[in-house]
Amino acid sequence: MDLDDRKKTILKAIIQTYLETGEPVGSRTISKYTDLNLSSATIRNEMSDLEEMGYILQPHTSAGRIPSDKGYRLYVDELMQEKEQEVTEIKELMIEKTDRLEKVLKQVVRVLASNTNYATMITGPVYHQTKLKFIQLSRVTETQVLAVIVAEGNLMKNQLIDLEEAIDDEQLLKLNLLLNTQLNGLTLGEISLEMIQRMKQQAGIHSKVIGQVVDTVAEAIQGDEEDTPIYTSGATNIFKYPELADTTRASQLISALEDKRELVDMLKETSPGEDDASGTGIQIYIGKESPIQTMSDCSVVTASYDLGEGMKGTIGIIGPKRMDYENVVDNLKTLKVQLDSIFKKKDEPGT
């Protein structure tokens, strides 16, 4: 059987109506809704075909049709038209410009959640590719040394080191120099254990203290890998969609959002390089396509962002399968533009 234009038009109409109402769509509705000027009977025949082809399905014999995952997929890939760019330009997401990346991210999830009415999440940047800019050790008390590590993208890290024995100023100075000359300019990922070992030997095997300091610094640099921060917002939006709002499902979803650990993997999967056909870096997972099991009744839209200086991360939006894909995609695009404008502006004078 052939999926001709008329079938597509009908499918599109079915899906769009269903996106709005969330109720199975009957033949009569479509007959009126479209400008095809076909009777409900004809539509019924076409719907029957569409069902056979797997694009729509019937919850029960005497109900209208709802889109299947396959139907949604087709809609997202072909049928859905993007909003005109003008609209995008006009809508300005209310994001306050601030230096603190963390604050920006928190705002972003919030704005997205309230704009789309879906649950949203965003990963903080993965710093693996970020270059080390600056390390400094300074003495706080006799036996306490503070290590401050600064990397590109203004990633900063503190580590207070309690020493077993005192360290003198000269040693500290030497260490500072050593750390900086050896590590500066390397990406956090490049700093390996062997390198640390070598440095420890160069610094002088005789001193336990030095070893301790180097170890702690190394730990601080590497430790960041595991716990990428994730911010979420609008988890309770899922209650707005009856098909997700039953206690067990909602509970699972919210737990997943609260827990965040699972999310990391999912968002990492959307590797920042991997772009979709349109080159926007936006990916749509429908139903079972979703990487997380608990979300197989949902759709997940992810987008990667790149703020320069190795600050890359991922945004995710979770909603019902009948989510307003156009709006979501549109929002994400607008967001990208704005993030760029916030951060590029900041970078230009520096570069």
Place this chain on the structure above:
Amino acid sequence: MDLDDRKKTILKAIIQTYLETGEPVGSRTISKYTDLNLSSATIRNEMSDLEEMGYILQPHTSAGRIPSDKGYRLYVDELMQEKEQEVTEIKELMIEKTDRLEKVLKQVVRVLASNTNYATMITGPVYHQTKLKFIQLSRVTETQVLAVIVAEGNLMKNQLIDLEEAIDDEQLLKLNLLLNTQLNGLTLGEISLEMIQRMKQQAGIHSKVIGQVVDTVAEAIQGDEEDTPIYTSGATNIFKYPELADTTRASQLISALEDKRELVDMLKETSPGEDDASGTGIQIYIGKESPIQTMSDCSVVTASYDLGEGMKGTIGIIGPKRMDYENVVDNLKTLKVQLDSIFKKKDEPGT
């Protein structure tokens, strides 16, 4: 009418049964449950009295009784017996010892949530009373200066300052000295705007750069006030209690937990000094007593913790009114002991 011992026993039995089952308790149940050896008819009479006195109430004519807020109050204040200390000793909450306060707090909420099956939250320390230990400015690039601020309790704060014009080493050194001599030993709360003004003048009005640095540092110190971090866990536990699990209520509660802003006020209200009769710093809010409106169907148990060095904060547990108060209180007590042992051990050698 008099609330004699027998009435108390019956009330206690009613409440305890209700805590377990969540269903209205009938006279027959009590007649069998207690060792009073009274017939259900007698119990009925007593229950009738208890209802008149306002300790229990009937959801409808032909149902059993459930405790009223007043009933719970009496139970919590008088009837509930604390578990023996032994039990407390045995139970060891699985808290990994780590330096990072933040990690400890995250663990604490998690453990508490899974131990109690209620939603939990904890505020990070309020640093208002914490003394400044150490400030250091260091140059990162020509026009970038990094300020590191360390206060008691190992509170650390970084602030990268983008300068409008370059600053030379000498000036930086001078500033470092000035900041340290002026501010060291003061609590974060004591550092006022006037003080900053005065310092700026002393440092030399001629230089905009110096003003900028001082301003930013001041901002960093004060800025912390507003956004005390709050960690939450087990929000979805509320779905375990049918009386809270309906969509609207659950949604409100979870939103409150996600949003956190409201929580701050609530937890602040439990001022760390304010202890209850037993001197444990544990407070119980039943139903409408709760400071937050959305939680008027819940009970909230709060406890303050004090880790020394000005690190004080509050823990909160949110559950249904029929929460297992004994278990919650017990858990909180155990937790206090453990937190002490983690942090005191760390402090001793230093002191």
Place this chain on the structure above:
DNA sequence: TATTAGCACTCTATTTTGTTGAGTGCTAAC
């Protein structure tokens, strides 16, 4: 006087049955 057995009564929760209406599939006519 306090306790208890017994019984009528109340009220929710559950099940059963009936009714409605949206929507389909099929057939026959256009």
Place this chain on the structure above:
DNA sequence: GTTAGCACTCAACAAAATAGAGTGCTAATA
């Protein structure tokens, strides 16, 4: 190929019937 018409299906809702837990009251009992 399209459409009108009709019988049929099935969820959703409403009404009625039933069951059972629990009460309050009265009268008998210790």
